Amino acid sequence: MSSELLTEFEVIHEKPRSFYATYERKEELQHQTHYCPGCGHGTIHKMLARAIDELGVQDRTVLISPVGCSVFAYYYFDVGNVQAAHGRASAVATAVKRTRPESVVISYQGDGDLSAIGSAEILHAANRGESIAVIFVNNAIYSMTGGQYAPTTLLGQKSTTTPLGRSAQNEGYPLRMSELLATLEAPVYIERVGLGDNKQIAQAQRAIKRAVENQVRGLGFSFVEVLSPCPTIWKLSPVESQRWVREVMEKTYPLGVLRDHTKEAQPRRWPEAVALESMPGILGLTDGEAVLPEELAAVGKPIDLQVRVAGFGGQGVLLLGEVLAEAGLDAGLEVSWLPSYGPEMRSGTSNCHVRLSREAIDSPLVTTPNVLVAMNEPSLKKFDKAVKPGGWVIYNGDTFPEECARADVHVLALPFTQIADELGDARAANMVMLGALLEMANALPQASVDAALRRLVKNAKYFALDERALARGRELFRAAEREMSHAG
Amino acid sequence: MRKQLMKGNEAIVRSAILAGCRAFYGYPITPASEIAEAAALYFSQVGGVFLQAESEVAAINMLYGASSAGVRCMTASSGPGISLMQEGISYMAGAELPCVIADLMRGGPGLGSINAEQSDYNQVVKGGGNGSYHTLVVAPSSAQEMADLTALAFELADKYRNPVFVLADGFIGQMMEPVVFPERAVAPVVPEWAVTGTRETRRNLITSLHLGCDELEAHIQHLEEKYRKAEREEQRAENWHTEDAEIVLVGYGMVGRILKAVTAEARASGLPVGLLRPITLYPFPVADLKRRARRARAFVVVEMSNGQMVEDVRLALNGVRPVEFLNRMGGNVPSHEDVLGLVRKLAGEMGLKVHAARSVASHEEQEQMAHV
Numbered sequence: 019m020s021s022e023l024l025t026e027f028e029v030i031h032e033k034p035r036s037f038y039a040t041y042e043r044k045e046e047l048q049h050q051t052h053y054c055p056g057c058g059h060g061t062i063h064k065m066l067a068r069a070i071d072e073l074g075v076q077d078r079t080v081l082i083s084p085v086g087c088s089v090f091a092y093y094y095f096d097v098g099n100v101q102a103a104h105g106r107a108s109a110v111a112t113a114v115k116r117t118r119p120e121s122v123v124i125s126y127q128g129d130g131d132l133s134a135i136g137s138a139e140i141l142h143a144a145n146r147g148e149s150i151a152v153i154f155v156n157n158a159i160y161s162m163t164g165g166q167y168a169p170t171t172l173l174g175q176k177s178t179t180t181p182l183g184r185s186a187q188n189e190g191y192p193l194r195m196s197e198l199l200a201t202l203e204a205p206v207y208i209e210r211v212g213l214g215d216n217k218q219i220a221q222a223q224r225a226i227k228r229a230v231e232n233q234v235r236g237l238g239f240s241f242v243e244v245l246s247p248c249p250t251i252w253k254l255s256p257v258e259s260q261r262w263v264r265e266v267m268e269k270t271y272p273l274g275v276l277r278d279h280t281k282e283a284q285p286r287r288w289p290e291a292v293a294l295e296s297m298p299g300i301l302g303l304t305d306g307e308a309v310l311p312e313e314l315a316a317v318g319k320p321i322d323l324q325v326r327v328a329g330f331g332g333q334g335v336l337l338l339g340e341v342l343a344e345a346g347l348d349a350g351l352e353v354s355w356l357p358s359y360g361p362e363m364r365s366g367t368s369n370c371h372v373r374l375s376r377e378a379i380d381s382p383l384v385t386t387p388n389v390l391v392a393m394n395e396p397s398l399k400k401f402d403k404a405v406k407p408g409g410w411v412i413y414n415g416d417t418f419p420e421e422c423a424r425a426d427v428h429v430l431a432l433p434f435t436q437i438a439d440e441l442g443d444a445r446a447a448n449m450v451m452l453g454a455l456l457e458m459a460n461a462l463p464q465a466s467v468d469a470a471l472r473r474l475v476k477n478a479k480y481f482a483l484d485e486r487a488l489a490r491g492r493e494l495f496r497a498a499e500r501e502m503s504h505a506g
Numbered sequence: 507m508r509k510q511l512m513k514g515n516e517a518i519v520r521s522a523i524l525a526g527c528r529a530f531y532g533y534p535i536t537p538a539s540e541i542a543e544a545a546a547l548y549f550s551q552v553g554g555v556f557l558q559a560e561s562e563v564a565a566i567n568m569l570y571g572a573s574s575a576g577v578r579c580m581t582a583s584s585g586p587g588i589s590l591m592q593e594g595i596s597y598m599a600g601a602e603l604p605c606v607i608a609d610l611m612r613g614g615p616g617l618g619s620i621n622a623e624q625s626d627y628n629q630v631v632k633g634g635g636n637g638s639y640h641t642l643v644v645a646p647s648s649a650q651e652m653a654d655l656t657a658l659a660f661e662l663a664d665k666y667r668n669p670v671f672v673l674a675d676g677f678i679g680q681m682m683e684p685v686v687f688p689e690r691a692v693a694p695v696v697p698e699w700a701v702t703g704t705r706e707t708r709r710n711l712i713t714s715l716h717l718g719c720d721e722l723e724a725h726i727q728h729l730e731e732k733y734r735k736a737e738r739e740e741q742r743a744e745n746w747h748t749e750d751a752e753i754v755l756v757g758y759g760m761v762g763r764i765l766k767a768v769t770a771e772a773r774a775s776g777l778p779v780g781l782l783r784p785i786t787l788y789p790f791p792v793a794d795l796k797r798r799a800r801r802a803r804a805f806v807v808v809e810m811s812n813g814q815m816v817e818d819v820r821l822a823l824n825g826v827r828p829v830e831f832l833n834r835m836g837g838n839v840p841s842h843e844d845v846l847g848l849v850r851k852l853a854g855e856m857g858l859k860v861h862a863a864r865s866v867a868s869h870e871e872q873e874q875m876a877h878v
Contacts, residue, residue, distance in 0.1 A: 080701050080703050098703055100574045100713075103594060106594070110568070117577045117702075139560070292552045297523060297552060303687055343682060381766065
């Protein structure tokens, strides 16, 4: 045949450009697919490739192939390819699309993959309205693994794991994914089509193109379920298989459009890139000045505060510790703050470990505190014995329980809650106690404490209250100290 | 930039964004939820993606998609969630997809408790998914290291095209310490192998499927070469007073911090004790352990688990030195006193002479990260 002769012909049907010319990723028989004669996948692949061609999006397309007979879709489609774990294609597609909004993402899944193991992923991708096109190939069976029952298997249909036929009692009823997803608000387009005859196939082609087109238009979730023959597993001829789609499958899975919002749907908005220079500011890392060495905490004595703060949840135990640690950092000290966490936060007791030191802090755990701030009696009883000899116990209570009395520790026991209440709010007891601690430790400049409080208490009213509470705590400690020295 | 007091869990997120991470897919779980919460706050502001997935299974597969599309991405969870992610982690290792996974360990097995443990060591360091693969694992022991090692994790993930774990006990995430971050943010780079929906990347394929026997064997051998390279180049440990140590304490994460306090106290009482704190758990700092074994006469491994890392220590030392083990579980913490008691008992048995107090130089002078 001469080339001149060829020009006399007009090519009206050829292999879609979105297929590879030869299937080089395949080990052998690179001119044909691995699908069985009469299998629906070949037809659906061709329709999808044609849609990609017609919409001119070959370069932009990313195809997610599932686990199942179509696991090797990447042998054939000359587009970007990602092969996903069993059932997870729609989760994978979600993130590909969100990462590359300009891409056209198609998740191609079978009925075992999508309706059984991947039922959660498809449901939530649909419910989020992910801007992806999902091609759902329903042949009512697990084909690749040799014909086991699927959630889509028809009642009475035999499979290798329902040898007597699917029974509603044991396996439940066939799962209608399209109808299920059509109950959701977000999907833009859902249609069930079939490959039962040429008329159905023509409609399937239109539906698949529409799903891809929706995505090109930037719209949301599109879902096309295709009732697809599997002659090999069904043990029917290709022609009989098509008839079975038409006459049997269709009764359980009626064809038609279940959702069409393509006219009114609005394109999805995507996040915009942000300049690198603005990142530290966004992350809140540019507040405040670096602490200079000359500003380092009050000269002189070594500082090694090992504080345990404990009380009921809601008493402000953690905040007390946090203000202390934050103030220490402001003053240029090494600090650590470690909370007890978990259900204790909701009720019962709460406690935290705080360390302030001039030296690097080895362990942030304070097992033998030199200061215990006990905001209630159970906390006192729990931690009192651990206090280092020569250390301090600051206790929220009028009378110090006798069984906790130790000759080798200093005690400041006052009704801090009541004192805070007199200041205007009983909840400020934590700050009154912190004030007493700060006065006792005499290690931090008040300016650092103010700065810490400003950072942690944004509300002006509470800030003012807490400042008063801290000052009151300092007074109370000084008064107690005077009393002690008189007594001494 | 000022040092800021923050939780390790918050440091991870900020560090990730500064390291060029723009995608976070996760699922809440105590004690890792602050990571998802901070990610939710910041990722949308920096033009990235935050999505709370329907499960950890979905979350890790979203990372598979995000990584396939060439963005630095991460997730965070704790034991039960990590168990669910093992499928996707195996796929990502197989498909050579980089990502960073933070595991803030809680108590197990099963629902266990939400208290801190170190019992995910085996499922993370040994690989809990199917197949012949490894994940690289870094183990921070401070809020600062949560930031620094997260940044390192992203570098390693890209260098080796492999998932990298930041493995920390719950304490390290919940604890607040001062943290300082790099001044400049890393610009995201799209790797050439990614599938991004462009003409240039159209021929790219991401898969873990290699159907032929020889083909799969060759693929696994290729992965193995990467792991051998990591074993040569990435072992990291903190050696603190190990030069003259006759008893070497070994522990990571919060235990590493406790052992530092014990080491300081033991040395103050004249005992020749040192601390070897693994910073990478895979590759395990085998070279450091072997080097210490030349002088040290005994090793003490302390863990908040039933004894998982201790097996790697024994494997590294291969019987040349005795390895003692001390542990607490369920959220309990090995006490300073218990470890010190064991050290004194060992010293007595070994007939170690107590010298005058040994120096404990300042943290900065002594702290050295060994890059083997």
